Amino acid sequence: MQPSPTIRTLGILGAGRLGTVLARLAVTAGYRVLVARSGDPAPIARAVASIGATAVLPEDAAEADAVVLALPLGRHTDLPAERLRGRLVLDAMNYWWGADGIRPDLDDPHTSTSETVQRLLSGSRVVKAFNHMGYHELEDEARPPGAEGRKAIAIAGDDPRDLAAVTEIVDALGFDPVVAGPLSSGIMLEPGAEAFGADVPAAELRAMLEAFPSSQRGIIVARARHR
Template sequence: MTKTLGLIGAGNIGSALARLAVAAGLDVVLSNSRGPETLTDLVAELGLRARAATPAEAAEAGDLVVATILLGAYEKLPAAELAGKTVIDTMNYYPDRFGPIAELDEGGPTGLTSSALVQRHLAASKVVKAFHNIDFVRLFTLARPVGAPDRSALPISGDDAAAKAEAAALLDVLGYDAVDIGTLADSWRSQPGTPVHVDPYFTAKPAQELSQEEMYGWYLRTPGTTVGIDQVRALADSAVHATPDHA
């Protein structure tokens, strides 16, 4: 059972997960690329269950570790300190925003997925893809206790059954059901642009004529909606390969 959650990356998704984890009674060790001193305010907000550290220290401290950084920086993940651990990968491939990664584009739509690339770097770890298909606002606001009728589900994928079970247990503690959609090679089914990615968790779609500022306001204010186990499974199953693969 996870008692301490290590977070490598403390941006929007990382901060939302930290808040959910502390609320669930877990200890949290936060880190980012800028140093522990930049996390003082967030740690103060989270309280006594949270502390700041370096990525290597967070990797060592966590019973389970979440890697939630830009995908382009995946090679900076501390492989030695993460050896033998389950690592949850929240990272998505956005070549139009952050630049292409040759290894992901060479094989075309059926080539290497981003999580498989992360697993290749973390060869001694067990990578599970999760928390990547929902935005940080809805991730926090849609969390519900076990048995709640409006509880949502999130897809997970990975090559190790025990690691997936560990990740599913964390989702459960944080307020979500888990839907196993297969291996890391199958993780493209929940990549950006697929039916289960982000959009189903919104109650509405924005008007196309919104300015960037208006769009951000809409994004923050729009309520989330329940996406249950059967819906997540059906949406993932309906995915078709796009070009390029942005898993």
């Protein structure tokens, strides 16, 4: 597994379990990794250094070649939007009512949550990635390209060049990338969809995505979007 030739540094906003697992995978893949929590990085500095990454302020992590959002979705309005302007942003966030509270604006079938993030980060290029597989599985299932039983990560984005860049990152971190479609297709990877929680090879993940329109969640989304 080798890092993308165009992306050498990954910033990770979020130092919880998901952010830490992604940081560890990225370091193993050869990326320089900057991890940020909200505020002073000192409390996480030792733990982050132990996996080969560097703890920094959020605004410094936002200066990386690509930035992963691994925060509770309800905190997306706290993101350093100006610092992220022009950056490739990987949205790994999900709406959880237990963490985010009851938020109809984050559970709206008219739009994907990544589109909501994109509207906030209007100067950034957002791609949905790394949200549908649990952090335990991400840590345990990473495999080199071509390995038997390699699992897949779905991504969604509007720009083919950004999708190509994120494809390289997903592959480098140990998974087969599957393009779900434009950013709006990220709704197929959210809680309530069959692909959410998927820890499966690429062919099975593609089948889940193809079946989404006829699923219960897919029918709800279609009705909402065609009113």
